[in-house]
Amino acid sequence: MVRRVIARVLVVILVAVFLHLAATAALTREKSRLETVLQRGKLIVATFSTAPPFCYTDDKGQLVGFDIDVARLLGKALFKDPNKVEFVVVTAEGRWPAIESGRADMGIATTTIYPDRAVRVAFTRPYVDSGVSVLVKKGSGIKSLADLNQEKYAIANLNNPQQADRSKRFIPRTKTLTFDTPAAQALAVRSGRAQGAQLDTPVADWYAATSKDEFEVIPELMGYSQNNAIFLKHGDFTWWHWLDTAVGEMRSGSYYGEYSEIYQKWFGKNPPPQKFYLR
Amino acid sequence: MRFLNWLAAYGPSYLSGLGWTALIALWASLGAIVWGCVLLLIRLSGRRWANLAVEIYVQLFRNTPVLLSIYLIYFGFPLIGVVWPAVICGGLALVLQNGAYISEILRGGVKAIDLVQFDAAKSLGLSGWGTFRKVVLPQVLVYSLPSLGNQVILLVKDTSLLSAISVAELTMNAKLLTEQTGAAYEAFVVVAALYLLLVVVLELAARSALRAVRWRPRHDAL
Numbered sequence: 001m002v003r004r005v006i007a008r009v010l011v012v013i014l015v016a017v018f019l020h021l022a023a024t025a026a027l028t029r030e031k032s033r034l035e036t037v038l039q040r041g042k043l044i045v046a047t048f049s050t051a052p053p054f055c056y057t058d059d060k061g062q063l064v065g066f067d068i069d070v071a072r073l074l075g076k077a078l079f080k081d082p083n084k085v086e087f088v089v090v091t092a093e094g095r096w097p098a099i100e101s102g103r104a105d106m107g108i109a110t111t112t113i114y115p116d117r118a119v120r121v122a123f124t125r126p127y128v129d130s131g132v133s134v135l136v137k138k139g140s141g142i143k144s145l146a147d148l149n150q151e152k153y154a155i156a157n158l159n160n161p162q163q164a165d166r167s168k169r170f171i172p173r174t175k176t177l178t179f180d181t182p183a184a185q186a187l188a189v190r191s192g193r194a195q196g197a198q199l200d201t202p203v204a205d206w207y208a209a210t211s212k213d214e215f216e217v218i219p220e221l222m223g224y225s226q227n228n229a230i231f232l233k234h235g236d237f238t239w240w241h242w243l244d245t246a247v248g249e250m251r252s253g254s255y256y257g258e259y260s261e262i263y264q265k266w267f268g269k270n271p272p273p274q275k276f277y278l279r
Numbered sequence: 280m281r282f283l284n285w286l287a288a289y290g291p292s293y294l295s296g297l298g299w300t301a302l303i304a305l306w307a308s309l310g311a312i313v314w315g316c317v318l319l320l321i322r323l324s325g326r327r328w329a330n331l332a333v334e335i336y337v338q339l340f341r342n343t344p345v346l347l348s349i350y351l352i353y354f355g356f357p358l359i360g361v362v363w364p365a366v367i368c369g370g371l372a373l374v375l376q377n378g379a380y381i382s383e384i385l386r387g388g389v390k391a392i393d394l395v396q397f398d399a400a401k402s403l404g405l406s407g408w409g410t411f412r413k414v415v416l417p418q419v420l421v422y423s424l425p426s427l428g429n430q431v432i433l434l435v436k437d438t439s440l441l442s443a444i445s446v447a448e449l450t451m452n453a454k455l456l457t458e459q460t461g462a463a464y465e466a467f468v469v470v471a472a473l474y475l476l477l478v479v480v481l482e483l484a485a486r487s488a489l490r491a492v493r494w495r496p497r498h499d500a501l
């Protein structure tokens with residue numbers, strides 16, 4: 001009789017403990033990437049190494065560029081030290097696994113926002129305007145997309161489906177070659193393997209400007225103006241929100257000064273004004 | 280389950296890449312073996328400059344990465360006006376590189392041939408080329424069969440480097456699928472399995488070749 005009562009009491013206690021644990025487990029917040037980064041003391045960023053002027057290695061082997069400086073600005077915002085940033089260099093298709101596997105906290109790598117990409121990774125608001133231009137060899141006589149749209153010509157694309165779709169849409173008759181870095185695309189044009197390379201407008205402009213009369217850019221954009229943004233893993237609202245806030249302040253708020261300096265350094269001109277109604 | 284769904288949707292797209300890889304591997308390995316035999320013949324000709332020339336060639340290709348040769352032929356040759364399709368460039372680089380390795384493998388096999396056989400060949404009146412064709416080559420190829428099989432397997436894996444020059448083989452296929460679907464692990468696991476399959480097929484072929492050359496008639500049949 002007494003044993004049965006004790007048994008029942010124990011069962012009740014066990015059930016209560018179990019319910020309590022279950023309830024607190026449901027309420028426990030999963031740790032945000034922001035906390036992990038702050039505890040770690042440095043920011044790990046996935047980027048390219050052959051996409052000037054955004055992210056490339058200079059003569060001394062240092063990783064430099066507009067994207068690199070923006071990432072360092074984020075490091076400064078988090079840790080007051082722009083050097084507390086570690087870079088993980090990836091190729092075009094390696095961007096996504098680097099983020100999804102958690103190897104990098106975020107990525108900044110001349111990555112354009114597309115809705116189908118946004119299914120797999122989260123984008124912040126854009127940190128720089130972009131568009132797609134075609135780089136050609138000077139003296140090739142190709143002055144427009146219509147000139148390039150011939151069967152005897154080849155275009156060097158990056159290995160993502162958006163570029164393949166775009167070249168099919170605008171220059172369907174041109175043959176396509178697929179490479180995994182912008183540097184390989186430019187090399188293909190330089191060596192005559194391809195007659196055009198589909199690159200982000202600032203990257204194409206940089207190659208034309210620094211190549212000593214070897215390259216030029218077709219004035220026509222392939223498509224319209226686009227947005228480049230920082231990308232990160234889905235599901236972490238706090239981390240996304242911090243990054244988005246930081247980018248917003250860079251483009252039109254408290255960090256506009258630092259952003260302007262970086263913009264001037266790499267593009268030689270002022271960024272778009274903070275707000276349309278100011279000056 | 281998700282993997283099987285992904286496989287059902289994207290599996291067939293691997294077939295063209297597999298075909299290209301198998302084709303390139305086949306022709307490049309045949310070319311490399313032939314080129315290796317040619318290099319061996321030059322070495323065995325006995326002239327000092329020939330030996331030195333082949334030695335320099337072998338050292339050059341052994342000590343540089345094959346990706347370098349691929350880039351040089353694909354991107355560099357057009358600068359001097361020689362523009363070949365990407366498959367030819369990649370195949371040529373693989374033949375030049377692996378030919379160097381194979382000539383070294385065969386050279387080891389030549390040492391296994393008893394010197395007496397060369398005297399016998401000379402006494403029979405065989406020329407240098409005749410000796411090479413009838414005495415050296417058959418024995419050397421048979422002795423080096425395991426190492427040759429190994430080298431061919433390495434060549435199959437090296438074909439993955441051709442994805443850097445826009446050849447639509449297996450590795451390029453995996454990269455494009457990763458970009459398209461975001462399924463990096465699934466894409467590359469399938470590619471690894473397909474390379475394994477190719478190598479297993481090769482290994483079975485090598486084993487049956489070995490069995491074939493070890494064949495001897497029963498001693499009481501003659």
